[in-house]
Amino acid sequence: MTAPTTMTFFERFETDILAGTKTITIRDEAEKHYVPGTIVKVSTFEDGREFCSLHIVSVTPILFDELTEFHAEQENMTLPVLKDVIQDIYPGIEQLYVVAYELVKS
Numbered sequence: 001m002t003a004p005t006t007m008t009f010f011e012r013f014e015t016d017i018l019a020g021t022k023t024i025t026i027r028d029e030a031e032k033h034y035v036p037g038t039i040v041k042v043s044t045f046e047d048g049r050e051f052c053s054l055h056i057v058s059v060t061p062i063l064f065d066e067l068t069e070f071h072a073e074q075e076n077m078t079l080p081v082l083k084d085v086i087q088d089i090y091p092g093i094e095q096l097y098v099v100a101y102e103l104v105k106s
Contacts, residue, residue, distance in 0.1 A: 001033055003033065003034065003035035003038050004031075004033055004034055004035075004040060005038075005040055005041065006040055006041050006042070006043065007025070007031075007034070007040045007041075007042050007043075007054065007099075008042070008043055008044065008045040008048075009025065009042060009043075009044065009045060010044070010045050010046065011044045011045070011046050011047075014044065014051055016076045017042070017051075017052060017054075017103065018051070018052060018103065020103055021076040022074070022075055022076045023074045023100060023101065023102070024071065024074040024075060024098050024099060024100045024101070025075075025098075025099045025101070026062075026067075026071070026075070026082075026086060026096050026097070026098055026099075027096065027097050027099055028090050028093060028095075028096060028097070029095060029097070031097065031099070032059060032061070032097040033059075034056045034059050034099050035056060035059075036056050036057060036058050036059065037055075037056065038055075038056050039053050039054070039055055039056075039104060040053065040054050040056060040101075041053055042054055052103060052104065052106075053103075053104040053106070054101040054102065054103060054104060055101060055102045055103075055104050056099065056100075056101050057100040057101055057102060058098075058099075058100045059097055059098070059099050059100075060097065060098045060100070061095065061096070061097055061098075062096050062097070062098050063094055063095060063096070064083070064086065064093060064094050064095075064096055065094075067079065067082060067083060067086075067096075071098065074100075
């Protein structure tokens with residue numbers, strides 16, 4: 001499988017990503033194939049508008065019940081909000097993947 005070269009985020013996360021206050025994304029099995037050391041172009045999920053590039057730092061498997069305040073801080077939200085957001089996007093999911101990234105300064 002080739003490394004993905006794109007990633008999408010909901011528009012509501014754009015400001016936090018660009019400000020560097022959101023430094024991870026938590027995805028499901030379908031999006032675990034990002035490769036550390038690669039650069040991906042990032043666009044909005046809603047309309048496909050590209051807004052930045054990210055350097056993938058790591059991809060780490062995690063169970064939903066293992067999420068901590070530290071993950072929530074990296075997502076720039078509280079743990080209860082993070083868990084609600086994940087359940088909203090991936091109802092009933094257990095196996096997740098933490099994709100850590102750094103904003104590529106243009």
